[in-house]
Amino acid sequence: MDDPWDPYQLIDPAGEPVEGARAFLRDLQGAGRSAATARSYGMDLLRWFRFLWAVEVPWDRASRLEARDFSRWLQFAGQPRRTHWRRPGEAGRWAAGGKPYAPSVRAHSETVLRSFYDFHRDIGTGPVLNPFPLDRARRGRRAHAHHNPMDPPRNERTGLYRPRVPKRVPRSVPDEEFNEIFARLPSHRDRALVAFYVSTGARASELLSTWQAGADPGRQLISVVRKGTGEVQELPASTDAFVWLRSTSWRWTTRSRAGDTCHCGGLCVLRRGR
Numbered sequence: 234m235d236d237p238w239d240p241y242q243l244i245d246p247a248g249e250p251v252e253g254a255r256a257f258l259r260d261l262q263g264a265g266r267s268a269a270t271a272r273s274y275g276m277d278l279l280r281w282f283r284f285l286w287a288v289e290v291p292w293d294r295a296s297r298l299e300a301r302d303f304s305r306w307l308q309f310a311g312q313p314r315r316t317h318w319r320r321p322g323e324a325g326r327w328a329a330g331g332k333p334y335a336p337s338v339r340a341h342s343e344t345v346l347r348s349f350y351d352f353h354r355d356i357g358t359g360p361v362l363n364p365f366p367l368d369r370a371r372r373g374r375r376a377h378a379h380h381n382p383m384d385p386p387r388n389e390r391t392g393l394y395r396p397r398v399p400k401r402v403p404r405s406v407p408d409e410e411f412n413e414i415f416a417r418l419p420s421h422r423d424r425a426l427v428a429f430y431v432s433t434g435a436r437a438s439e440l441l442s443t444w445q446a447g448a449d450p451g452r453q454l455i456s457v458v459r460k461g462t463g464e465v466q467e468l469p470a471s472t473d474a475f476v477w478l479r480s481t482s483w484r485w486t487t488r489s490r491a492g493d494t495c496h497c498g499g500l501c502v503l504r505r506g507r
Contacts, residue, residue, distance in 0.1 A: 240268040241275045246286060253292055253358065254278050257349050267461060277345040280307075293359050300346070300364035304394040307334045307342065336396045343395045368393050421480040428474035429455060435468055436460055450475045 240262075243254035257278070258271050284303050285292055312332045334342075346365050353359025368391045406414075418424050429440055439457040447456035447465075453475065454467040 238262075241271050243275055243278055243282060245282075251282065251292075253353060254282070254349075256356075256358070257352050260352055267463065269460065273341075274345050274349075277342040278349060280342065281346055293353070295360065295364045297362070297364050297366070300394055304339070304343070307339050308396075309333075336398045339396045340398050343392045347392055366393050367391065368395075421477055425474060425477035425481050428477050429470055432471035432474050433457075433468040448475070448478065450479075 239255065239259070241258060243251045243258075245251050254275065258275060261271055261274060281303060282292060284306065285295060285299065288299065288302075290299055312334060343365055347363060350359055350363040350365060354361065354363060415424060415427060418427065426440065429435070430437065433440070433455060435457050439460055440455075442458040443455055449455070449467075453470055453472065455470045455474075456465050456467050458464070459466050
């Protein structure tokens with residue numbers, strides 16, 4: 234939505250906004266959360282509300298039974314099947330059943346829904362008992378009871394229906410394959426983007442938010458707008474990235490003098506300014 238006061242709303246089957254979700258998202262906005270956070274929380278709420286609409290249970294009457302069945306449904310029913318936009322005629326890998334939700338998605342959903350019902354319980358508009366309670370084994374214990382003071386504190390408030398998220402092994406590309414991929418890139422612009430992407434560790438959307446004065450080859454820093462906070466942050470970049478950036482700028486400067494129009498659509502914003 235274009236309304237800054239309500240950037241996202243949850244709409245029921247009748248086309249009306251869900252007031253419970255609207256109040257929760259407004260509370261998130263009041264706490265300083267970004268619109269991207271509101272959208273992420275709203276998607277988890279939408280998944281839960283669709284489940285409740287299917288079983289015909291009002292959200293403020295939901296119990297632990299609905300929360301349990303919803304958690305089971307996330308594990309086995311899987312995501313809705315959608316055709317790929319590049320291959321609309323193919324059934325896809327998960328034709329027989331929906332692709333399972335990742336444990337990280339289910340854990341995020343449990344956290345959001347527990348916070349949602351905690352919010353409505355505190356203001357008196359929801360059920361007294363949270364359908365997504367904390368784990369029984371941890372509810373009556375003191376937080377960090379067996380914690381080593383030399384170690385950083387851990388979050389021991391584990392939800393009852395929160396799945397265990399396995400630790401993922403970082404993926405890597407061998408140097409030979411990376412050099413082959415880098416050599417196959419069609420333009421200096423793409424090489425500059427990949428070089429900045431690898432050396433800075435910034436997201437692609439953050440990297441494309443930079444501007445002309447944001448590149449400082451002397452200090453080998455590039456300024457980007459961070460996704461979460463929206464603040465400008467300087468990130469160190471490699472020398473090769475600035476070399477490819479200079480090659481891109483020189484190429485488009487030469488072509489502009491010849492009367493061509495820049496259709497870079499990406500890193501050329503560094504030359505033209507904001």
